[in-house]
Amino acid sequence: MAGWACCLLMLPVLTSGAAAQSRSASASAAGAPCSWPNVACDSAAGRVTKLYLDNLNITGPIVDAVGGLSSLEHLHLSNNISGVLPTALYRCRSLRFLDLSINNIGGKLPDDLGNRLGRNLRTLYFGANRFDGSVLVSLCMLRNLRYLGLSECNFTGTVPAELGQLTKLKEFSDVQVEILDLSDNSFTGTIPAGIWRLPNLKEFMVYNNSFTGNLQVDGFPATG
Template identity: 35%
Template structure:
């Protein structure tokens, strides 16, 4: 046992050293200069919540770097209690030159897009979702920090067009614009966001539009949600080139034609939602099917033909929704034996042998 004590004690010392370093990596209080700036912001914001919570020794929602600089402000309230903030964002917020993370979601902040944030030159994360912003997103929105990796403007009342300048954030990985009142267009320039991994455009009233071919350049995209976006035409065949896709949701639109066979070969795809469109024709799987599917929902369309035998190979499939279509023939018996399947919905009256196959 004595021979093993040395390495053990060294490992314990190293662990305690790392723990000590991590606990001191951030200061618990601001430097004198940052404290003065926070007090000015509190005065300029004149919001009752900040007046009641921020003081010279306590700064709820604020994180500091080791040198006492403000790096993170998170004043978000996603619970059922009343929102924290109800006054417009003051320009003095951007006097915090090291502020990289700003989350003001789930509040009642009013007014137009806060162009005062253009001066927050270090921002890499900006979440303004679930507020009361109105009007258009400015055509020069790209004056926000070029360091942005996350931009969330969802669940507000923005209207008009999404401006082409939204495609000028070279580092952006998440663009979330769903649940607004956009009634113009969204730009093909989104396809210039070569690092984008998450794109949400759902639940807006855009003018009828096809999915821009430029979106085919988003080769790092993992999560694409365009529910109720008023997209028309056929599902683009180039979507199968987005080989990083894990979730694809084009439901509740006016898409027509056949589901491209390449969709079924996207190697990482786990969730596919195409319900409530005008898709038709049979489901054709040309060659092998990607085996990662967990959810397939093609319900409420005009799809005909037989249910593909290949669905019976999807060992991870938990939800398969096929109802309100025009399928014929039997459900492959192998589907009923899938180990993870928990919810199978199909047009029972139009299929033969359904009960046997699903048992």
Template identity: 45%
Template sequence: MLASWRAATAGAHCYWPYVGCDSAGRVTSLAPASTGIIGPIPDAIGGLSSLAHLDISNNIIFEVFPTAPYHCASLRYLNLSLSHLTGKLPDDIGHGLSGNEFNGTIPESLSRLRNLRYLALDSNSFIGAIPAFFSSLHNIRYLSLDSNSLTGAIPMSLYSLHNLRYLSLDSNSLTGAIPTFLSSLHNLRNLRNLTHLWLSGNNFYGAIPMSIGRLPSLMELYLDNNNLTGEIPASIGRLPSLTNLVLSSNHLTGTLPPELGKDSPALSYVSVDNNELTGRIPE
């Protein structure tokens, strides 16, 4: 990895494949992702005052969450995913942390990151309920908490996230009616930009709300592997942007809505196996 380093040349660091610099030669980007790094993140990174982009993902860091990035005042993007980090997520830092071994509850300090747009904490070992403080993250567009051990219902705090595009809560132990935050027209207006809703592999029960068919931007709806009952709402078949519909492995009854495929021209994938549906497949 260091073979291309030429320390004797002035400004050599700016020509290293994993470094980006501004016109003054200050390091603004450091991205040695997937390069086989083994060991802790050096404290010297904290001295890069102009560093805005740090990506050390998919390496073997083997430590608790590093503190060096705390001192990078210009930092805008941080990705430490798939790096074997362990322990609890600290009370004073933020995003790009999926695919590690963090445990404990999701820290409330994330609520201070008011400009946060992307939060991926998936594939860790977080426990407890989804925190209510997410309501303060008004700019968030991507929220992924899947593949953890989260419990409880979907919190009402998600109602106000009007910039949210992608919500993934798959493979947890969440319960309650599904999804309660889609039962209100006011909340639906707040979620008008939602394109991806992934709630598979939980313990949700009850009927699929008819109001879910009023999300105009929704492209992918994954509700499989839950305990849903009742019929598939006809309104889902009228979603104008829907491409993927996955409702398999529930206890749904009735027939497939005839609207499927007629009023949703973008629809390309439907999975409803392992239910209790009857009747003919709509033409």
């Protein structure tokens, strides 16, 4: 998608008070961000709240300007980008939905990822990328997560026992699907016992890994 980076560089102007005040006078101007395709704004304040940029043949990394969108709640970027996970997303404190699946994102996840992503995050989907290393314990700090998708990410090592503390895993979009997806990685060791006690979990996918040990599912709500 030619020129997508230029568009995103302009979006943060909507986060300023001056831009919001002048929006009514300039909304019809060519290039007004809230009139662009794939962009949704808060009609009252004129701030960008949603970006629908999936499947647009975008190439290259995420531009740092996205971090200037302090009111951004939904970011859809699947099947597009490459590079490493940008820490600029830490500044998107209103983020509730983040989909970076089916991309070419590589490298290790930042150690502070779970501590720095907004505590409002409900949906985190990293599936089908090329990360190195293991799932970070810090992801377990995202206590408001309803959906966590980590399939086909090339993760290795053991599954953190702390994943069993994500007691709100419950929703994806507007339906009750109650899913934890760790399939198609290279996980080893045993499945943490706490995961089976997650109260809302109904689907737990772990196929195509290298887990060992006995499988005990006592207390798993989906078996009741």
